[in-house]
Amino acid sequence: MSLVSTFSDFLRQRDGKLTHEMILAPGRFGLGKTPNRLQPDSTTSMVCGYCSTGCSLKIHMKDGKAVNLTPDPAYPVNLGMACPKGWEALAPLKAGDRAVTPLLRDGSGNLKPVEWDAALREFTGRFKDIIARHGREAVAFLSTGQIPTEEMFMLGVLAKFGMGFIHGDANTRQCMATSHVAYKMSFGFDAPPFTYKDFEESDVIVFLGANPCIAHPIMWERVMMNKRKPEIIVVDPRQTETALVATRHYALAPKSDLALLYGLSHILIREGWIDERYIAEHTSGFEEFKAHVQTFDPEAVGRITGLGTEKLKEFAALLKPGKRVSLWWTMGVNQSHEGVRTAQAVINLALMTGNIGKPGTGANSITGQVNAMGSRIFSNTTGLPGGRNYQDPAHREDVARFFKIDPAAIQQKPGLAYDQILSAIDEGKIKGLWVIATNPAHSWINQEDFRRVAAKLEFLVVQDMYHDTDTARLAHLVLPAAAWGEKEGSVINSERRIGLFKKVSPAPGQALADFYIFKLMAKYWGCETLFSGIDTPEQAFQAMAELSRSRPCDFTGISGYKQIDSLGGIQWPYPETSKLPPVPERRLFEDGRFYHPDGKAKFQFSPPQPIPDPVTEKYPFALMTGRGSSAQWHTNTRTGKSEVLRKLYPADSLVEIHPQDASRLKLANGDWVLVKSPRGQARARASVASTVQPGQLFMPMHDVEVNRLTFPAFDPHSRQPSYKHCAVLVEKI
Ligand SMILES: Nc1nc2c(c(=O)[nH]1)N[C@H]1C(S)=C(S)[C@@H](COP(=O)(O)OP(=O)(O)OC[C@H]3O[C@@H](n4cnc5c(=O)[nH]c(N)nc54)[C@H](O)[C@@H]3O)O[C@H]1N2
Ligand SMILES: Nc1nc2c(c(=O)[nH]1)N[C@H]1C(S)=C(S)[C@@H](COP(=O)(O)OP(=O)(O)OC[C@H]3O[C@@H](n4cnc5c(=O)[nH]c(N)nc54)[C@H](O)[C@@H]3O)O[C@H]1N2
Ligand code: SF4
Ligand SMILES: [Mo]
Numbered sequence: 009m010s011l012v013s014t015f016s017d018f019l020r021q022r023d024g025k026l027t028h029e030m031i032l033a034p035g036r037f038g039l040g041k042t043p044n045r046l047q048p049d050s051t052t053s054m055v056c057g058y059c060s061t062g063c064s065l066k067i068h069m070k071d072g073k074a075v076n077l078t079p080d081p082a083y084p085v086n087l088g089m090a091c092p093k094g095w096e097a098l099a100p101l102k103a104g105d106r107a108v109t110p111l112l113r114d115g116s117g118n119l120k121p122v123e124w125d126a127a128l129r130e131f132t133g134r135f136k137d138i139i140a141r142h143g144r145e146a147v148a149f150l151s152t153g154q155i156p157t158e159e160m161f162m163l164g165v166l167a168k169f170g171m172g173f174i175h176g177d178a179n180t181r182q183c184m185a186t187s188h189v190a191y192k193m194s195f196g197f198d199a200p201p202f203t204y205k206d207f208e209e210s211d212v213i214v215f216l217g218a219n220p221c222i223a224h225p226i227m228w229e230r231v232m233m234n235k236r237k238p239e240i241i242v243v244d245p246r247q248t249e250t251a252l253v254a255t256r257h258y259a260l261a262p263k264s265d266l267a268l269l270y271g272l273s274h275i276l277i278r279e280g281w282i283d284e285r286y287i288a289e290h291t292s293g294f295e296e297f298k299a300h301v302q303t304f305d306p307e308a309v310g311r312i313t314g315l316g317t318e319k320l321k322e323f324a325a326l327l328k329p330g331k332r333v334s335l336w337w338t339m340g341v342n343q344s345h346e347g348v349r350t351a352q353a354v355i356n357l358a359l360m361t362g363n364i365g366k367p368g369t370g371a372n373s374i375t376g377q378v379n380a381m382g383s384r385i386f387s388n389t390t391g392l393p394g395g396r397n398y399q400d401p402a403h404r405e406d407v408a409r410f411f412k413i414d415p416a417a418i419q420q421k422p423g424l425a426y427d428q429i430l431s432a433i434d435e436g437k438i439k440g441l442w443v444i445a446t447n448p449a450h451s452w453i454n455q456e457d458f459r460r461v462a463a464k465l466e467f468l469v470v471q472d473m474y475h476d477t478d479t480a481r482l483a484h485l486v487l488p489a490a491a492w493g494e495k496e497g498s499v500i501n502s503e504r505r506i507g508l509f510k511k512v513s514p515a516p517g518q519a520l521a522d523f524y525i526f527k528l529m530a531k532y533w534g535c536e537t538l539f540s541g542i543d544t545p546e547q548a549f550q551a552m553a554e555l556s557r558s559r560p561c562d563f564t565g566i567s568g569y570k571q572i573d574s575l576g577g578i579q580w581p582y583p584e585t586s587k588l589p590p591v592p593e594r595r596l597f598e599d600g601r602f603y604h605p606d607g608k609a610k611f612q613f614s615p616p617q618p619i620p621d622p623v624t625e626k627y628p629f630a631l632m633t634g635r636g637s638s639a640q641w642h643t644n645t646r647t648g649k650s651e652v653l654r655k656l657y658p659a660d661s662l663v664e665i666h667p668q669d670a671s672r673l674k675l676a677n678g679d680w681v682l683v684k685s686p687r688g689q690a691r692a693r694a695s696v697a698s699t700v701q702p703g704q705l706f707m708p709m710h711d712v713e714v715n716r717l718t719f720p721a722f723d724p725h726s727r728q729p730s731y732k733h734c735a736v737l738v739e740k741i
Pocket of ligand 2 (some may be wrong): 041152155179180182183253303376377444445446447448450451452453471472473474477489490491492500522527633635641642644645646709714715718731
């Protein structure tokens, strides 16, 4: 009670402004010590808030505010480099549409500013009411891979152990679910084995469904630092920016990757180009796998992939043991109706050739968002903190003991996946939804379906740094969040490196760090004892470290933020017991031991499945979607706010089309067209180029209209959406 009155009094006193002062003096509000120490007037380094490369930026401060930045030359990730988004990282903070106060929809349907006190009462009151009337399964949350791990952890603990939610998922379902499941089944834990140094130490670098020149430009710079004259192979239906500078490009038919990978395995086994000793000592299931790939002969696979027999043989010969081969994949693999099996087919190739645990090797999934990995290990959505499983009674007990809760109160299986949450809303089973740091009204597959079901919700809360995102516009309550640069916390990059966010700028208006919002919600809900002793992000970090103890991701050896800062980030595992030297780069599985009980990695496989939305006479084009330029980030809420970045990407949305198709449709470069699927249509300018093959199209995902077209198919193991393939038609406007 005292919290409520002092808190709103404070806001009133301050004219509802300057709540960052509250962050600086939170002791007055029962929130413990300040978690967000504003950095002093000097230069400080922190991890960029966009992609999972995890570059470090030196932020230059004046009068308590960040005024400029330069890439950090001392950080082992980027070595002084940054892409345009990194250079422009401060611009989105100053945008005019920042959410500066909570907004509540009033009786006439308009979003009106309210104080935090009213917003939090509304939040807890409405969710409690829905749960009282319809039960715990009637509420859900959708979160993100873009906030610090501490915040994901607080959210998962608050929602599931405090508020009693059963269902909660994250936008990482759209992105990393496939890799997470694939690694877990193959290695026994979700553990990407590589370090970026492997880019420099490979002889053969294979990119499958990945376009690092655009999506991970600084990882690509690391490839360019390889002095071994590597063979660089791109497997992508499109001639991407990366394919153009690679040494070989295999432009396979869309979604024929699984057949290709089984075909390559077939040839490697037949020719004896495998590492029998590694297979015998460190893997299980090889004999079954060998029998499985027997039918994938080069002739058949050459036909299915459109590559032909000779190219297939040439490709296989490049993977022969004797050279260091590293295999890297991203969304062209993960976003598929058979993504998990495809990722595992990549893992199988690495295992059978012994390309794992050594410099320049690995079956390596590149993550997407800055903290996709934090979400996979600590968000308490699809698994319990520390990469534990809901299904495991011992894991439930570990976590219950830590939080001093009844193990019986922890659900015994994961909640619904993203698409299933939306179906449950459609069926009237879920009535309240809380969306944090993601913009599904733009990014979700078959977007119109999201908008249609969102309209059925009794209560939609959106917590974002901007008040007018496509999703915030649908909300009943908008909660203003502080952004990257306005708060502290840690994130985990693609190579398992834990790095830091810092506060270098005050948040505008009443916006609060998500960490603080969750702390306040716990107070208002009446479950704040869950977080006793966790008043600062660093204390949350210590709690997570404790929960990582003896897990494969153990980082109990990290003493705190200061050590992370001084060492240039630290890769997990970093257990207290191992006394590992703080080396800048480390890879996994050097001892050949995996996380399954028998210590071996498992060959996982099953037959390829038909494409869910094949082209037809009426819809004759296969549409692929993905990243458009290094200056655009997803739904453009942030990158669209930088004048510099806006000049670096096309003003209008584009659709790539092959010259043969363009001439048949009488299209010139730049003509406006309508792209249509049975679900909706999108306007774009034709970009006539042989980057795509005849019968194929490509559209960047940054245009809001693109996901009106996409077809809602999902991988059966990971439930990741298959964004990369749907059948469409094209009409000239
Ligand atoms: N500039 C920028 N960088 C980003 C992002 C951003 O929005 N903007 N987002 C970040 C995030 S969250 C992610 S997940 C990553 C994504 O990074 P990437 O996965 O590298 O990017 P995408 O363009 O989505 O997809 C990669 C490629 O998959 C190809 N592809 C399509 N279908 C198939 C197929 O059937 N088989 C194969 N082999 N390939 C196929 C596409 O042609 C595309 O070139 O990027 C991260 N980096
Ligand atoms: N067609 C097609 N669709 C795709 C893809 C594709 O390849 N093709 N890729 C998919 C993939 S891989 C991904 S990862 C998703 C991404 O999809 P989204 O997650 O929906 O995209 P973002 O634009 O990154 O949305 C992040 C939101 O969080 C807000 N935000 C930023 N920082 C903070 C913060 O600190 N706190 C809070 N509370 N809010 C914050 C931003 O303003 C923004 O509204 O898109 C998916 N959609
Ligand atoms: S590559 Fe990624 S992490 Fe590095 S500066 Fe660009 S967006 Fe930031
Ligand atoms: Mo992603």
